[in-house]
Amino acid sequence: MPLFRIRALLLLLAAVIISALAAREFSGMRTPDTILPAPSLTHSGLLSDYSPSLSGTGADTKVLVYEGAARGGTFLLLGGTHPNEPAGFMAAVVLAENITVRSGRVILIPQACESGFTATDPLEGSPQHFTIPTRSGERSFRFGGRGANVVDQWPDPLVYLQFPSGQQLSGVETRNLNRAYPGRVDGTLTEQTAYAIMELIRREAVTIAVDLHEAAPEIPIINALITHEKGQEIAAAAVLNLEFVGLQYALELSPQNFRGLSHREWGDRTTAIPFLMETSNPIQGRLRGRTSTALLLDGTDPWYRLARGLGRMRITYEETGEPLERRVGRHTQGIIALLEAYNEAHPEAPCVVEGIPTYEELLAHGVGAFLK
Amino acid sequence: MRTILVVAVLTFLSTIGSSRAGAQTSPAFELPLLITSAGQSADVTMAGMLCKKIGVQAKTLPNAKGSDLAGVKTLMIVPGFSSKGLGAAGTSRDQELERVKGLISAAREKKVKILVLHLGGNARRGPQSDDFNRMAAEASGRMIIVKQGDEDGFFSAIAKEKSIPIDIVDKIASAATPLSALFK
Numbered sequence: 285m286p287l288f289r290i291r292a293l294l295l296l297l298a299a300v301i302i303s304a305l306a307a308r309e310f311s312g313m314r315t316p317d318t319i320l321p322a323p324s325l326t327h328s329g330l331l332s333d334y335s336p337s338l339s340g341t342g343a344d345t346k347v348l349v350y351e352g353a354a355r356g357g358t359f360l361l362l363g364g365t366h367p368n369e370p371a372g373f374m375a376a377v378v379l380a381e382n383i384t385v386r387s388g389r390v391i392l393i394p395q396a397c398e399s400g401f402t403a404t405d406p407l408e409g410s411p412q413h414f415t416i417p418t419r420s421g422e423r424s425f426r427f428g429g430r431g432a433n434v435v436d437q438w439p440d441p442l443v444y445l446q447f448p449s450g451q452q453l454s455g456v457e458t459r460n461l462n463r464a465y466p467g468r469v470d471g472t473l474t475e476q477t478a479y480a481i482m483e484l485i486r487r488e489a490v491t492i493a494v495d496l497h498e499a500a501p502e503i504p505i506i507n508a509l510i511t512h513e514k515g516q517e518i519a520a521a522a523v524l525n526l527e528f529v530g531l532q533y534a535l536e537l538s539p540q541n542f543r544g545l546s547h548r549e550w551g552d553r554t555t556a557i558p559f560l561m562e563t564s565n566p567i568q569g570r571l572r573g574r575t576s577t578a579l580l581l582d583g584t585d586p587w588y589r590l591a592r593g594l595g596r597m598r599i600t601y602e603e604t605g606e607p608l609e610r611r612v613g614r615h616t617q618g619i620i621a622l623l624e625a626y627n628e629a630h631p632e633a634p635c636v637v638e639g640i641p642t643y644e645e646l647l648a649h650g651v652g653a654f655l656k
Numbered sequence: 657m658r659t660i661l662v663v664a665v666l667t668f669l670s671t672i673g674s675s676r677a678g679a680q681t682s683p684a685f686e687l688p689l690l691i692t693s694a695g696q697s698a699d700v701t702m703a704g705m706l707c708k709k710i711g712v713q714a715k716t717l718p719n720a721k722g723s724d725l726a727g728v729k730t731l732m733i734v735p736g737f738s739s740k741g742l743g744a745a746g747t748s749r750d751q752e753l754e755r756v757k758g759l760i761s762a763a764r765e766k767k768v769k770i771l772v773l774h775l776g777g778n779a780r781r782g783p784q785s786d787d788f789n790r791m792a793a794e795a796s797g798r799m800i801i802v803k804q805g806d807e808d809g810f811f812s813a814i815a816k817e818k819s820i821p822i823d824i825v826d827k828i829a830s831a832a833t834p835l836s837a838l839f840k
Contacts (some may be wrong), residue, residue, distance in 0.1 A: 508779070511741065516698065520705045527827050532804070533781035537700035539743025598782050 286433035291518040313402045313412055317425050317582070319346070319377055319394060320330050322639070324384040326351040331393065334383040334487060335480035337469055342436040343477045347484065348380055349391050350637075356388025359623065360484070360556065361481040363393070365461050365495055365546070367400035367428025368410065370580060371563050371611035374425070376656045378612060379619070379640060386440035388635030393490060396481065396495075397461045399432035399473060405476030409575040410567070416581075416608075419651040427580060431459030437473040447471060449543035462495070465549035482553065492518075492626045492635065494544040498565035501588055506600035508534040509618065510560040512551030519559060521625035522618070531617060531643060561618045563611040564600040569597075583607045613646030665739075685769055685798070685838045686729040687713060691721035693734050694756040696741030699733045699775045702828060710836040719745055722762025723754065731763045732771045733792040734778025753787060760795045771838065773794040774811065775828050777804030786810070793835040796820055800834050802827065 321328070329347045363376025376394035383390060393403055404410040404427065415422045434440075437459050444458040445451070447468055457463045459474050467478025485493060499506055509526075511519035515538075516537070523533045536588035538558075540548040550558040566572055566585045573579075573587045584605030592601050620640050627634035641654045670818055691707065691714050693700040706714040714731070718741075723732065726777040742752060763770055772792045774780065777807055781789070785823070793814045799822040801811045806824055815822035 504779070505740070511698070516701045517705065519698070520701045523702060524705070524829055527829060532777060532779075534776055535702060536738055537696075537698045537744040538741045541743055541746060542740075552749070574707050598778070 295573070296512075308546045309412065310403070311566075313426055313428070317395070317401070317609070318423065319348075319380050321348055321380050322350075322382055322384065324350050331477065331480045331484070334483040335469060335476060337476050338421035338480050341473060341476075342398070342399040342402060342433060343473050345393060345395050347391060347393055347601065350385045350388065351389045352387040352636065352644075353386060353576050354387035354636075355633065356627065357633045358389040358391065358462075358488055359626075359635045359637070360488070360490040360493040361393070361619065362393045362396045362481070362493070362495045362546070364395035364401065364428075365393070366430050366567060367397055367426070367498060367630055368405060368408075368430050369496075369498035369565060369577045370414065370425070370427060371498050371608060371615055373494055374416075374608065374651055375612045375615035377425075377617060378646075381656050382641065382654055384638045386636040386638060387634065388637075389488075390635070390637055391484070391490065393484075395483070397428075397432060397474075397477065399436040399477075400430065400459075400461075401426045401428035403429050404436065405429040409652070411575070411577045411580060414577045414580050416650075416652045416655060420654040420656060423652075425653055431461070432474050433454065433565060434459070445587060447475060448543045451543045453544075461632040463544035465544055466553050482549070485550060485554045485556050489535065490554065491630070492622070493546075493550055493556040493558045494619060494622060495558070495560045497560060497562045498568065498611060499562045499603045500569035501564045501566055501599040502569060502571065502597060503562070504563055504598065504615055505534070505536055506562050506564045508536045508562055509616065509622075510536045510538055510562075512538045512547050512558050514551055515559055516559040518557060518622065518625045518629050521628065522621040525621035525624055526617060529617060529643060531614060545637070559622055560616055563614050564606045565611065566601065566606055581608050583611070610643075612651050613641070613643035616640050616646060617643035632655040663704050685771055687839065688728050689730045689732060689839070690720055690724060690728045691712040691716040691732045691734065693718040693736075693741070694752070694757065694781070694792045695735055695737035695785055696747070696752060697734070697738035697776055698741060699736050699780065702775050703734045703773050706828070706832055706835060710832050712835065712839045719747075719755065720759060722758055722763035722765075725759075725762055725768050728766075728768050730771055731759070731768050732773055733796070734773050734775065735788040735792040736774065736776040737782075737785040737788055738780075739784075745752055747782065749784070753791070756788060756791055760791065763786075764795070764815045770796045772799040772801075773831065773835070774799070774801045774805045774832065777802050778807070781805055781808075781810065791813065792820060793812065793820070798838065799823070800831050802831065809824060
């Protein structure tokens with residue numbers, strides 16, 4: 285056999301091996317993350333229970349319900365609206381594995397955009413998984429992309445026309461769950477997901493709802509509590525509660541003319557009082573250096589440290605970095621503060637939840653200490 | 657529970673008097689009090705809540721205009737830019753600057769005293785916020801500033817240059833002390 289044929293066969297074989305390995309890794313992201321709910325879990329279901337069109341699709345996701353012995357308000361928490369913002373997802377997992385509800389109900393959707401957990405964003409060099417040491421050994425979780433997987437929803441339009449507002453956004457935003465509310469039952473997969481969440485809020489008579497996010501350190505709404513106008517007083521009280529434990533938060537109002545956002549559409553179209561919180565996540569930032577699992581977990585980056593030192597731009601980046609435990613801790617403490625403020629404002633139907641780790645506890649012991 | 661503690665601390669702080677950094681004699685600020693924003697940040701809600709907790713009655717109009725000053729003795733301006741807030745109010749930054757300029761002018765004409773309360777710290781500083789901060793601070797008869805917002809001496813310098821009494825407080829909740837003293 286001529287030498288060129290042997291070379292060609294070897295190259296072909298190498299391509300097959302690399303493709304097989306890549307395919308195995310890629311399809312591995314379809315394996316669901318393990319969440320081990322606290323014994324107080326009352327029942328679990330799927331988002332498709334609220335909109336059957338989601339059943340069997342890549343967007344269907346777990347819904348965990350915890351009911352208290354006494355009647356009270358219903359609290360909905362969304363993690364993983366953007367699967368590349370792990371503090372929101374992990375805060376929801378921490379709640380799922382630790383809480384006990386005394387009065388009212390807690391409904392958790394830890395991975396609201398399940399489809400987005402099955403692929404990372406192109407050209408970002410993101411890790412696909414991260415591991416956290418726990419008492420029972422290391423546990424692995426997926427790190428996904430900002431929107432739904434293109435395998436599940438394709439193609440993106442050049443311009444995304446938000447339904448029903450007609451607001452024009454970049455085409456890629458058509459897969460962004462937090463631009464898709466209120467959604468529609470026969471729309472894109474992301475719109476169907478948004479519709480199912482709206483249905484859940486209505487059918488379960490959710491009274492207070494929180495959507496957890498992260499953002500690049502240079503985004504101005506970091507460490508902000510965003511509220512619909514009907515939640516202003518509760519949010520202001522929560523900011524004071526957070527200040528009491530040494531956490532600074534900026535209070536921000538949900539814009540009325542920016543449609544599709546959870547805090548806008550949930551507030552306008554349901555009886556729930558919605559809030560959204562953001563923490564600083566260097567792995568999403570444009571200034572970041574090496575993109576790695578270490579950056580995701582430790583949140584330390586030499587370029588952000590340099591930018592902080594130069595002081596030429598406004599960034600939210602602590603000298604010691606923005607580790608996952610701090611970011612998850614800010615979210616859990618934020619939830620504690622919001623529930624306290626909500627219960628003060630609605631003593632007739634409080635939602636009393638025990639077992640949510642505080643910011644200090646997460647800083648002291650790490651996220652793994654609160655996972656099974 | 658936390659809110660009860662906050663109320664208790666605010667009440668306690670308001671009884672032990674002010675910890676003013678400047679310690680200047682304050683001009684009398686009288687009721688009725690109108691609270692407005694300069695930059696449409698939601699800090700205006702925080703200001704309203706602080707007043708409520710210390711028992712100072714106030715009306716909050718984030719978009720107040722000169723015509724809203726009828727009968728008002730004190731105008732509290734809570735400066736700080738928020739793009740989300742401007743979106744919520746359906747206005748632009750330039751329109752907001754014009755509104756605040758007009759309001760300050762009307763307050764001067766009607767001899768309404770202006771009090772500035774800057775609560776947002778770093779988040780309400782920077783180029784977008786500082787036009788509002790400067791405009792409000794320079795027109796004021798007194799400033800109460802949360803320390804983080806004055807780390808570079810921005811407000812202190814204006815206070816010194818214009819001989820305006822200023823209170824620098826550690827936290828939002830601590831602003832209750834000088835605020836309460838001003839309306840006693």
